[in-house]
Amino acid sequence: MLKYVLKRLIWMIPIVLGVAILVFIMMTFCPGKPEEIILGPSATETELAAKRLELGLDDPIVLRLGRYMSDVFIHFDLGKSWLTNVDITSSIKERLPRTLMLTVTTLFISVGIGIPLGVIAAIKQNKWQDSLCMVLALIGVAIPNFWLALLLVLQFSVKLNWLPALGIGTGLAGIKFYILPAISGSTGGLASCARQTRSAMLDVIRADYITTARSKGVPERDVILKHALKNSLIPIITVMGTMFGHFLGGAMIIETIFAIPGMGTYIIGAVNSRDYPIVQGGSIFLAITFSFCMLIVDLLYAMVDPRIKAQYASGRKKRKVKANA
């Protein structure tokens, strides 16, 4: 198991390097001259040239890429913002937790409501509860999250004045700032979670071991939760993995709407002001976060399914079996 985790962690290195190179190259093709945006329209030709020299923009791209890669991966320094001269690593340290907070809350809402909805729909297959859950799921998929965000702001901030529409807070009071953003980001994931749970449960629920469990007098609650749901978790976890990526990306738009100073607002702001180091650094960090989550998803598989765990654990044994065969 440990060996597997190590292998996955090592495999993340080329991926992250690849992301860094890819984003770096893409950003160099961006239209618009960064030095003009930094210095403003009143800058003279000499000032612009000096800035270009300072940022190293006149160097060939291979040299710049090499320099950037060595800064990032050897000195662990993402550089400074071209516009504000603030250290990017410390900005990310401040902002990433907010984005993660939003993403994880979104995930919890999706899973916490999506799975029960799916289970209810599966148990009551073809009854009105099933139809209701599936109609809700369809609506959840269809509603664009930024539109829902606007509607929620309209209802709960503008009309009822219950929850704040913008910004973040500190401490426990800060939680209420995440409620609307998390709800608006969660509908799509909630819906796909409900649908996936339903179909996975339906696959399992007619299996022989469920009949066995029922016939030996296991309470229906336990049959559903311990026998059926546990065995349908694999496809649900798979959906959760992809959902996390969606949420992480979706958080970028949600953050813009609710003015949450997280990674999304940081990167989108930097894209607009051609502050390349921020876009590059931010992308690297989000890619690392995403890769870690995919690793966690794979480890969750092993946790819920002993068969997969055995596969990870017995790399050596398996080879022996093969050799014997």
Added chain:
Amino acid sequence: MPKMTGHAKNQGGFTAVMKQMSKNKAAMLGLLILSAEIILAILAPYIIPYDYSFMDMANMFAKPSASHLFGCDDMGRDIFSRVLFGARYSISIGIIAVAIGSVIGCTIGAIAGYFGGQVDNLIMRFLDIIQAIPGMLLMIVISAVLGPGYFNTIVALSIGSISGMARMLRAQMLKERENEYIEAAQSINCSKFRIITSHLLPNCISPMIVSATMGVAQTITMAAGLSFIGLGVQPPIPEWGAMLSAARQFIRQAPHLVYFPGLAIAVTVLALNLLGDGLRDALDPKLKN
């Protein structure tokens, strides 16, 4: 025999699928909504009551009424006309982007899936890198490179949909490649191109069609999202996301500006999802439950 079933399905093709689907009320509803929207979008210039960019300052922020069905926006433009005209942009972005993405993605996926080995390895590792970047972030970076605008948004979104399609077709190919009819085709010295295009692809295509349908829905939402944050289609073009983005600042004084463009996106995505579900059930009864 796998070949027979595959062959029969293809021969029946379109009509068989439609027949199967016509029993599914939800799918037919989706198809109906979508066809209606596409027809309205095509006919939009002839049926919209006002020019979509006609400004009428007397009707600024007018509430929905008989003369302005969805009301008017901050410049007195008729929202109904704008939403209807916007369908041309939003729906066409979704369809064209997914079409381009599917063709390129399927080509890459087919090459990886059929040839395997080093080629497959190289392609898959590259896709791994692309997929390590969360989708929306990738879109944002690509749109930053290409700049905003209708065509650039299409290009950005099609690049974004390539990797998913390629992966999916590759997985299908790997499964299908093991079948005996492929061995048979190889043994009679069929060219690789022919094996891929006329033997493998037709047997792998059903899940691709379903995922493309769902992909159009997702792409429409993504395009609207990009426009919403100012990186996609730019105002005054009445793309739905761009309309929402402009409406956002007037949410307190004129909430009706926000309702209709969003509703248009939601209805379209809903229709596409209904259609996609129906197609999946019709194309692959195994997946149905």
